[in-house]
Amino acid sequence: MENIAGAETLKAMALEPQMRNRWDENLAAYVKASFRTIVLGAFGSQMVMLINKVTMAIILWVGATQVMAHELNVGQLVAFNMLAVQVSQPLIRLAQLWQEFQQFRISVQRLGDILNTQTEFTATSAPENLTSIQGSITLQDVTFRYRVNEAEILR
Numbered sequence: 001m002e003n004i005a006g007a008e009t010l011k012a013m014a015l016e017p018q019m020r021n022r023w024d025e026n027l028a029a030y031v032k033a034s035f036r037t038i039v040l041g042a043f044g045s046q047m048v049m050l051i052n053k054v055t056m057a058i059i060l061w062v063g064a065t066q067v068m069a070h071e072l073n074v075g076q077l078v079a080f081n082m083l084a085v086q087v088s089q090p091l092i093r094l095a096q097l098w099q100e101f102q103q104f105r106i107s108v109q110r111l112g113d114i115l116n117t118q119t120e121f122t123a124t125s126a127p128e129n130l131t132s133i134q135g136s137i138t139l140q141d142v143t144f145r146y147r148v149n150e151a152e153i154l155r
């Protein structure tokens with residue numbers, strides 16, 4: 001029985017470097033994918049904000065030019081600017097949702113990698129090829145109590 005347990009321990013010890021290398025590779029892939037997602041998200045967010053700021057600057061420049069040329073009054077410019085904000089905010093939120101979706105997709109892929117990993121070898125407590133154990137055990141002068149000051153439960 002001890003030889004079988006020793007063989008299982010040696011097998012587990014022999015697999016340890018391979019499992020560690022596999023773990024390191026999976027961890028490196030996860031870190032790389034996470035970093036790529038963060039960089040992509042930051043880039044996308046900055047591009048959306050840049051487009052939003054450039055659009056607002058163009059609206060204000062064109063609007064101010066038209067106000068000075070008396071083609072547009074200040075109230076119309078403010079109203080148009082408010083309308084432009086109402087149109088751009090849902091588009092910005094849509095871009096943010098797309099980025100969150102991409103992060104979710106990467107997370108699901110990583111979770112799939114974990115769930116699809118083959119289970120590790122587990123040693124059974126009683127291998128199938130052993131015969132039944134025969135013999136007897138004799139206990140002499142054995143007592144048991146829960147606390148030192150209490151009466152013996154088993155004698």
